Amino acid sequence: MSETVLSVKNLRTHFFTRAGVLKAVDGVSFDLAKGEIMGLVGESGSGKTVTGFSLLGLVDAPGRIVEGSIKLNGTELTTLSDVALRSRRGREISMIFQDPIATLNPMLTIGQQMKLAIDAHERLGNRAAEIRAAELLTQVGIPSAAARLRAYPHEFSGGMRQRVAIAIALLHRPSVIVADEPTTALDVSIQAQILFQMRDLARETGTAMIWISHDLAVVSSLASKLAVMYAGRIVEQGQTATLLRDPRHPYTAGLIASLPATAKPGAPLTQIRGTTPSLLSLPPGCAFAPRCDRATDRCSTEPNMTVQDSRGWRCFYPVSQRDEVSA
Amino acid sequence: MSDFLSIDNVSQIFGPNLTTGEKIAAKLGGKVETRSVRAVSDVTLSVRKGETLGLVGESGCGKSTLGRLIAGILPPTSGKVVIGGAPVMKNGSKVTTRVQTVFQDPFASLDPRMKVGNTVAEGPIAHTLTTKSEAPSYVASWFERVGLDPVWVDRYPHQFSGGQRQRIAIARALAMQPDVLICDEPVASLDVSIQAQIINLFLELTRDLGLTSVFISHDLSVVQHVSDRVAVMYLGRIVELGPVAQVFGEPAHPYTAALFGSVPKLVLDAEELVHFDTIEGEVPSPLSPPSGCYYHPRCPLATQTCGATQPVMQQISDLRAVACHHFEKQQADAISG
Structure with missing residues (x-):
């Protein structure tokens, strides 16, 4: 093993x-x-x-x-x-919760939330953070990820929200x-x-x-x-x-x-x-x-x-x- | 065997409830949601006496709304539901007690401030199935029937576990002596x-009381277990209907096949992890359903016809029906070839 x-x-x-x-x-x-x-x-x-x-x-x-x-x-x-x-x-170590509606902040765009999650542990410029965020959204299967960074959680379906939560959990590998x-x-x-x-x-x-x-x-x-x-x-x-x-x-x-x-x-x-x-x-x-x-x-x-x-x-x-x- | 419960071309449209101001705003081109949702479109079904019909589909497909229409909780926008020759609704209100419902969440469906015995007795007393003085023994007999101790009648819902509450909900429905029982996700919570x-209680009661039932669930294995026939719904329409063994064994509609394929199965024998099929994309918004066959944007078999015209339900054998252009074509090919 x-x-x-x-x-x-x-x-x-x-x-x-x-x-x-x-x-x-x-x-x-x-x-x-x-x-x-x-x-x-x-x-x-x-x-x-x-x-x-x-x-x-x-x-x-x-x-x-x-x-x-x-x-x-x-x-x-x-x-x-x-x-x-x-x-x-x-x-x-990170966690993904059951309810993606409760996990994401309804007042922030997906991009902003992902930037906050990156900032918590790393110094990364806006541009670089955006690229990283988009990369991860793509990885979890969200189409046209770069554009979706500007969307709010309510614009996503339940499945897509959970993918965002998964992407956030994966941000720092x-x-x-x-x-x-x-x-x-x-x-x-x-x-x-x-x-x-x-x-x-x-x-x-x-x-x-x-x-x-x-x-x-x-x-x-x-x-x-x-x-x-x-x-x-x-x-x-x-x-x-x-x-x-x-x-x-x-x-x-x-x-x-x-x-x-x-x-x-x-x-x-x-x-x-x-x-x-x-x-x-x-x-x-x-x-x-x-x-x-x-x-x-x-x-x-x-x-x-x-x-x-x-x-x-x-x-x-x-x-x-x-x-x-x-x- | 004759049809006992018949659902005749039933549709349910939920429109926005606009205020006068909003209506004017909409006329003037303001941003007001004026679209409506066809939660259930043109559903025709018939269920024989004593039969259990399973209703499956993903969330938002209209299965619960259809259940409510059958139960007479909602008046359909068009079409009618008939039980044993008598309509369930007259002039927009329910006129029969022959159909009763068991809901998904036994925490929400029981009045928290009412003793459970009174909850069960309320309906039968109101409809003179029992009298006030005989109610205690009437309720006790139904409590026993569903596996609850009759001494619990004076307790409140919060004193029971989820499974026990669901038994109380079943007792309440059955105490009305219905012919038809609608179960809307009764085991999901x-x-x-x-x-x-x-599930065992449901099987036992439907058999012993000769109940006709509609069993709504997103859990395919539960539906497969309890139903005689199954109807698969997608965006408010029934796309496939037939005996459980046949539909599960050999799905005719590509959606049915894909839905069954994406259910995780209990893997007992494989040392290696299995691959399961996934359906591409997501269920489209019912506010703006796609043209033609509602499933065509996700369907691997879709052709131009599928995007243009809506397939109708057609009988493919005595008991089975499917709404799919692809199937029509297959059959035509088989006949000409």
């Missing part, structure tokens, strides 16, 4: 609310290599977005990173001052981009165009990506590596193809089985019973146990990550292909 | 694990 650009160890981000301590991220670890795309999948409230925010130091009070390490190109981010972190944010459901708000035909481009961009520029999504199908066509989150923890991680073909954690297996695409039309879908637990009242041990068919008393203690052949799962009773054949 | 529960 090539060099590691981002290494996260035992990250814990907790929110100290009046109702209690919310363990939004509770012991997340992973490594990301140059140019690698990792999918971070989970349902709402599983902590995938907070994980992304933590990487960029964007967690606000009452939340904070209580434990763990985030190493970006060898530098520890969790102990950096705000100023030092700001000099890296946008330059070494960061080592890592955290993309938080960037295509969820878009139509499938536009989503496909953007997914395809992001894959090429990662390959060409060597930028590593964390692609946060609730959609397994999107991630499976994009990411080489996958991490599945449930209630603040990564319950399973590994190579995308291996993990989807042969899931070990019952939650992963349940998610895959519950997709309509994997079932016979009209037949009842395999469903995971119950609902996602509130982070305020998590059961002791494995958080998935109350919804799990395989759970026993043992599951009230927390399982560690079992690591085997470059994959890992947190479960005492992992599913395996052999089980399904015998069952 | 739910988590994957909850989505499966609601």
